[in-house]
Amino acid sequence: MExxxxxxxxxTIDQASxxxxxxxxxxxxxxxxxxxxxxxxxxxxxxxxxxxxIRSLQDLQRIPFTTKxxxxxxxxxxxxxxxxxxxxxxxxxxxxxxxxxxxxxxxEDLDNWTELVCRCIVATGATREDVFQxxxxxxxxxxxxxxxxxxxxxxxxxxxxxSGNTRRQIQLMKDFKxxxxxxxxSYMLHIYSKLNEFKIPLNELFLKKAYLGAEPYSENTRRKIxxxxxxxxxxxxxxxxxxGPGVSFECIHKCGMHTWEDSYLxxxxxxxTTRTLSEEHEGEIVLTNLRRxxxxxxxxxxRDLAFIHKGKCKCKRTHRRLSRxxxxxxDMLIINGVNVYPSQIEEVIMRIPQVxxxxxxxxxxxxxxxxxxxKVEIYSKLFTGDIRQLDTLKAKINEELRAAIxxxxxxxxxxxxxxxxxxxxxxxxxxxxxxx
Amino acid sequence: MPRQLNIFIENRPGRLKSVTEILxxxxxxIIAFTIQDRGDFGVMKLLVDKPDVAHLALADKGFAxxxxxxxxxxxxxxxxxxxxxxxxxxxxxxxxxxxHGFVIEPGNRGICCIExxxxxxxxxxxxxxxxxFEVLGDKEISEL
Numbered sequence: 073m074e075x076x077x078x079x080x081x082x083x084t085i086d087q088a089s090x091x092x093x094x095x096x097x098x099x100x101x102x103x104x105x106x107x108x109x110x111x112x113x114x115x116x117x118x119x120x121x122x123x124x125x126i127r128s129l130q131d132l133q134r135i136p137f138t139t140k141x142x143x144x145x146x147x148x149x150x151x152x153x154x155x156x157x158x159x160x161x162x163x164x165x166x167x168x169x170x171x172x173x174x175x176x177x178x179x180e181d182l183d184n185w186t187e188l189v190c191r192c193i194v195a196t197g198a199t200r201e202d203v204f205q206x207x208x209x210x211x212x213x214x215x216x217x218x219x220x221x222x223x224x225x226x227x228x229x230x231x232x233x234x235s236g237n238t239r240r241q242i243q244l245m246k247d248f249k250x251x252x253x254x255x256x257x258s259y260m261l262h263i264y265s266k267l268n269e270f271k272i273p274l275n276e277l278f279l280k281k282a283y284l285g286a287e288p289y290s291e292n293t294r295r296k297i298x299x300x301x302x303x304x305x306x307x308x309x310x311x312x313x314x315x316g317p318g319v320s321f322e323c324i325h326k327c328g329m330h331t332w333e334d335s336y337l338x339x340x341x342x343x344x345t346t347r348t349l350s351e352e353h354e355g356e357i358v359l360t361n362l363r364r365x366x367x368x369x370x371x372x373x374x375r376d377l378a379f380i381h382k383g384k385c386k387c388k389r390t391h392r393r394l395s396r397x398x399x400x401x402x403d404m405l406i407i408n409g410v411n412v413y414p415s416q417i418e419e420v421i422m423r424i425p426q427v428x429x430x431x432x433x434x435x436x437x438x439x440x441x442x443x444x445x446x447k448v449e450i451y452s453k454l455f456t457g458d459i460r461q462l463d464t465l466k467a468k469i470n471e472e473l474r475a476a477i478x479x480x481x482x483x484x485x486x487x488x489x490x491x492x493x494x495x496x497x498x499x500x501x502x503x504x505x506x507x508x
Numbered sequence: 509m510p511r512q513l514n515i516f517i518e519n520r521p522g523r524l525k526s527v528t529e530i531l532x533x534x535x536x537x538i539i540a541f542t543i544q545d546r547g548d549f550g551v552m553k554l555l556v557d558k559p560d561v562a563h564l565a566l567a568d569k570g571f572a573x574x575x576x577x578x579x580x581x582x583x584x585x586x587x588x589x590x591x592x593x594x595x596x597x598x599x600x601x602x603x604x605x606x607x608h609g610f611v612i613e614p615g616n617r618g619i620c621c622i623e624x625x626x627x628x629x630x631x632x633x634x635x636x637x638x639x640x641f642e643v644l645g646d647k648e649i650s651e652l
Contacts, residue, residue, distance in 0.1 A: 459544045459546065484548055485516075485549050488572055
């Protein structure tokens with residue numbers, strides 16, 4: 073059973089040793105963070121001038137929270153803690169408005185991330201004998217590359233196909249006898265719905281496991297996918313601010329996601345009062361990375377809601393288990409695994425003069441996949457009476473939205489005054505998708 | 509030049525009714541119309557007897573609409589005449605953006621409405637009339 077752990081010593085570390093390690097790493101992280109203009113300013117105000125000012129883990133409470141807006145304001149280099157020459161990779165993600173956020177990684181940061189991903193994969197019982205098909209997007213999105221390097225380090229046969237092109241995905245699954253797949257739950261259901269169309273019966277596939285994440289889903293959806301494919305489904309959690317996938321992952325017992333507490337300090341807070349909550353109480357996940365040196369983030373408010381499971385896991389890993397993500401504290405939308413803020417869409421629409429100020433964002437299901445429809449009103453005064461103007465306008469809105477939110481929306485042009493007038497942007501979003 | 513009323517409308521039930529209701533309340537007579545369709549929306553183009561009144565009435569109700577100068581040509585209804593008209597426009601570098609037509613007296617007379625680029629500068633009326641076409645103004649149109 074030795075192969076069942078990737079790093080047995082750290083994965084089964086006892087509480088006292090874990091806390092010692094966490095304290096040491098937190099001091100180092102604070103010391104690193106003090107090199108950034110953003111944290112230097114902020115930590116000094118909190119009376120923290122060096123890592124040594126952190127005397128116990130309780131001192132974590134003295135550190136102010138970091139938010140997505142902080143990252144946005146610090147873009148591009150406000151939170152960079154090392155010389156740019158030390159940086160070997162960057163990942164950016166969309167901010168809540170037009171400004172993106174960026175995370176820098178040193179070689180060692182990537183190495184630590186990859187180690188965590190190896191732990192995750194091994195925890196599900198997968199080995200180097202497995203064939204791993206990665207259907208998550210590669211590139212600036214962390215979902216693809218994150219799992220990729222872990223799977224390679226473990227020695228799995230990796231198929232780095234990336235997202236989309238379902239026909240090719242299924243063909244690859246068949247031809248190379250894929251045993252482990254990494255996908256969003258809705259894409260997994262989409263693949264299932266296409267098997268008939270592509271005339272590849274399930275018994276010609278060799279799939280055993282699926283790692284599903286990037287969008288919330290229920291236990292029922294897990295069971296449904298497990299029954300459809302006759303496989304085991306493991307829940308995965310991560311966010312680009314905390315590297316990406318590999319923060320929390322389920323082991324073979326599938327009873328919550330072990331969060332690697334030697335690399336992340338995990339807190340659950342009441343999002344309104346910011347008071348720390350105890351186990352089994354749902355609140356906002358707050359994470360501090362303990363091992364990242366290029367972009368150390370302290371007490372980062374993820375806006376994801378979940379709780380920590382009580383008790384020990386049968387796998388003997390001592391790292392606490394996070395529940396499924398039950399929701400968000402903000403209005404972020406998750407569309408086919410891609411995070412989109414309504415404000416990003418609004419920003420694009422508002423800078424196009426030919427459209428009015430009223431708009432609506434509709435989310436619907438197209439089969440098992442999400443589709444986003446952006447409805448805008450024509451601005452009467454700038455209508456020229458030429459239909460080609462409208463064609464160009466529609467294409468322009470589509471192109472600019474795609475650049476801002478990565479996914480391609482369906483753009484609809486509407487008559488002035490025809491869309492429901494609503495106050496507050498949340499009401500401009502009509503989400504009629506059935507929950508997974 | 510006579511003007512055509514171009515209106516942005518969504519392609520959904522009731523839109524044509526709304527437009528025509530406003531026009532009928534203003535006692536506007538529709539002489540001809542066409543719709544350029546794009547699936548979920550389109551541009552309705554109307555030749556009416558009182559374009560300014562119609563434009564104001566629709567704009568007042570919030571419609572995105574505009575009056576566009578067009579060329580309205582009366583053609584003898586017999587084979588080859590539209591071809592003759594198109595050839596003349598081509599010869600004088602007038603690009604047809606959109607056009608629609610209707611027969612007003614079968615076997616005798618048809619009307620061709622042309623949205624074009626270049627017609628406003630060229631002395632096209634004289635050229636067309638020299639070739640036997642009748643170019644209509646607002647007054648002639650309202651009397652059709």
